[in-house]
Amino acid sequence: MDYEAVIGLETHVQLKTRSKMWCGCPNQYGAPPNTHVCPVCLALPGVLPVANEEALRLTLRTGLLLQCEIPARAKFDRKNYFYPDAPKNYQLTQYDQPSTRNGHVEFEFNGTLSRVRITRAHLEEDVGKSTHFERHSGVDFNRAGVPLLEIVTEPDLTSADQTHAYLNALKEILQYGGISDCDMEKGMVRCDVNVSVRPCGTQALGAKIEIKNMNSFSGVRRALEYEIPRQIAAVRRGEKLVQSTRRWDDVAGVTEEMRSKENAHDYRYLPEPDLMPFEPAQDWLDNERASLMELPLARKQRLMREYQLPAGDAEVLKNNRALGDYYEPIARLSKNPKLLANWIINNLQARLVEIMEKEKTEQASLGLEPDEMKFTGLADLKFKPSDLLDLVEMVARGALSSASGQTVLAEMVASGKAPSAIVQSMGLAQVSDAGAIETLCDQAIAQNPNPVADYKAGKEAALNALKGQVMKLSRGKANPAMVGEILQRKLRG
Ligand code: ADP
Ligand code: MG
Ligand code: ZN
Numbered sequence: 001m002d003y004e005a006v007i008g009l010e011t012h013v014q015l016k017t018r019s020k021m022w023c024g025c026p027n028q029y030g031a032p033p034n035t036h037v038c039p040v041c042l043a044l045p046g047v048l049p050v051a052n053e054e055a056l057r058l059t060l061r062t063g064l065l066l067q068c069e070i071p072a073r074a075k076f077d078r079k080n081y082f083y084p085d086a087p088k089n090y091q092l093t094q095y096d097q098p099s100t101r102n103g104h105v106e107f108e109f110n111g112t113l114s115r116v117r118i119t120r121a122h123l124e125e126d127v128g129k130s131t132h133f134e135r136h137s138g139v140d141f142n143r144a145g146v147p148l149l150e151i152v153t154e155p156d157l158t159s160a161d162q163t164h165a166y167l168n169a170l171k172e173i174l175q176y177g178g179i180s181d182c183d184m185e186k187g188m189v190r191c192d193v194n195v196s197v198r199p200c201g202t203q204a205l206g207a208k209i210e211i212k213n214m215n216s217f218s219g220v221r222r223a224l225e226y227e228i229p230r231q232i233a234a235v236r237r238g239e240k241l242v243q244s245t246r247r248w249d250d251v252a253g254v255t256e257e258m259r260s261k262e263n264a265h266d267y268r269y270l271p272e273p274d275l276m277p278f279e280p281a282q283d284w285l286d287n288e289r290a291s292l293m294e295l296p297l298a299r300k301q302r303l304m305r306e307y308q309l310p311a312g313d314a315e316v317l318k319n320n321r322a323l324g325d326y327y328e329p330i331a332r333l334s335k336n337p338k339l340l341a342n343w344i345i346n347n348l349q350a351r352l353v354e355i356m357e358k359e360k361t362e363q364a365s366l367g368l369e370p371d372e373m374k375f376t377g378l379a380d381l382k383f384k385p386s387d388l389l390d391l392v393e394m395v396a397r398g399a400l401s402s403a404s405g406q407t408v409l410a411e412m413v414a415s416g417k418a419p420s421a422i423v424q425s426m427g428l429a430q431v432s433d434a435g436a437i438e439t440l441c442d443q444a445i446a447q448n449p450n451p452v453a454d455y456k457a458g459k460e461a462a463l464n465a466l467k468g469q470v471m472k473l474s475r476g477k478a479n480p481a482m483v484g485e486i487l488q489r490k491l492r493g
Pocket of ligand 1: 006007008009010152153155156194195196205206207208209
C-alpha cells in the first residue's frame with residue numbers, strides 16, 4: 001500500500017516593532033542578557049500590560065496579506081504553564097478569538113501554483129531564553145514580551161520540498177510587507193512542524209506528530225525527509241502511531257520522541273482580565289487595506305504579463321524588491337521593456353555589486369566591522385533612472401552598440417552624466433547611416449578577395465571575416481546588424 005504525508009505548520013514570526021508587546025523595552029536583538037527588561041516584562045507584582053499599537057497594526061496587515069478575515073472582535077488569553085523562561089507563569093496569546101483567520105497563501109511549486117489554507121494568524125508574546133552552563137542555568141528575559149505572530153496552516157502540505165517552498169513564500173510576503181525581517185540567524189522565525197501519514201486516497205488524518213521549535217527552513221526539510229519515511233515504515237510494520245511531540249537532532253539527522261502530546265485543556269486557557277478585547281476601527285482597517293503592497297507572486301505574474309518578461313527575469317525583479325521598484329516606473333515609459341529588464345538585471349546589478357565591494361574595502365580600511373558597514377544602493381546612484389532608460393533606448397534603436405553601452409553605463413556610474421553627453425564626448429555614437437556603411441562594405445569587399453570568394457562558394461562563415469573588417473574600418477562604430485545585411489545583399493547581387 002502507498003502512503004502519503006500530511007503536513008501542517010505553526011510558524012512563529014517576530015514582529016518588526018521598536019518596543020515590546022506590553023512595555024516600552026526595546027525589541028532588539030543581541031544586547032547583553034537582561035538589559036532590555038522592566039517590571040512589566042519581568043512580571044513583578046502590580047504591573048499591568050499596555051498593548052503595542054504597532055504590533056496590532058502589523059497583525060492586521062499580515063491578516064490582509066494572507067487573505068484572512070479580520071473578525072470585528074479579538075481577545076487575549078492566558079496560556080498557563082510553569083517554566084523558568086516564562087516570568088508570569090503564563091503566556092499571553094489569542095486562543096478562541098484570534099485577530100485574523102481563514103486565509104490562504106499561494107506559491108509556485110513544481111511548475112504549478114500551490115495553495116495552502118491559513119487557519120489563523122494570532123498575536124502572542126515571546127518568552128525568555130534559558131541557557132544551561134556546567135553547574136547552573138541562567139535565563140535571559142530580553143526576549144520576554146517581544147511580539148510574535150503565530151501563523152497556523154491547515155494540514156494542506158504534502159511533501160518536504162513543498163513545505164520548504166511554502167516557508168520561503170511566507171517569509172517573502174512578510175519581508176515585502178515590512179511585518180518582520182525574518183532573520184533566521186537571529187531566531188526571528190521558528191516553527192513547529194506537524195506531520196502524519198495515511199494510505200493514499202483516504203481522507204481520515206493519521207496521528208499527528210509534532211516536531212517542535214525548528215529554526216531553519218533547511219532543517220524543516222531535512223526533518224521531514226527523515227520523519228515521513230520513518231512513519232511510513234512504522235505503519236507498514238503494523239505499528240500504531242500515537243500523537244506525540246518530537247525533537248529534531250540536527251547533528252545526528254534524526255527526530256526523537258520528547259513526550260506524548262499535551263492537549264489544549266492542559267493549558268487552562270482563560271481570558272486575560274487586564275486587557276480589553278481588540279476591536280479594530282473600520283477606518284484603521286480601510287487605511288491598512290489601501291496601503292497594502294502587491295504580493296510578490298502577483299508582482300511576478302504581472303511583470304510577465306505587462307512587459308512580456310521571461311519568468312527568470314520577472315523572478316529576479318520580484319526577489320529584489322528595490323530593483324523591481326527601480327525598473328517599473330521606467331519600464332512603463334520604455335518601448336523596449338524586455339531589453340531594459342535585461343540591462344538592469346545583467347549590467348546595472350553588476351555595477352552595484354562592484355560599488356558595494358569597493359565600499360566594503362574602504363570601510364574595512366577605516367576599521368569598521370561588517371555589521372557596522374553601510375552600503376549605498378540604487379537610491380544613491382548618481383544618475384537618474386530616466387538616464388538608464390535613455391541609454392537602453394539608444395541601444396535599442398541602434399544609435400549605440402551594446403558594447404559601447406556598457407562603456408557609457410560605467411561612465412554614468414562614475415560621473416552621473418547623462419548618456420547622450422557621454423556618447424558625444426567619448427565619440428561612441430554608432431553609425432547607422434546606410435550610405436556610410438555601404439562605402440565601408442565596398443572597401444572591405446575590394447580589399448579582401450579571398451573571403452569574398454569563399455562566401456560566394458557557399459562558406460557562410462566567411463561573412464564574419466568581412467563583417468570584422470567593416471567593423472574595423474568603422475573603428476567599432478558601425479551598426480553590426482546593418483553591416484551584415486548590406487554585405488549579404490552586395491555579395492548575393
Ligand atoms: P493543537 O491543538 O495540538 O495545536 P491543531 O489542531 O491546532 O492542534 O493543529 C496544529 C497544526 O497541526 C495545524 O497546522 C494543523 O494543520 C496541523 N495538523 C493537525 N492535525 C494534523 C494531522 N493529523 N497531520 C498533520 N498535521 C496536522
Ligand atoms: Mg495549535
Ligand atoms: Zn519591559
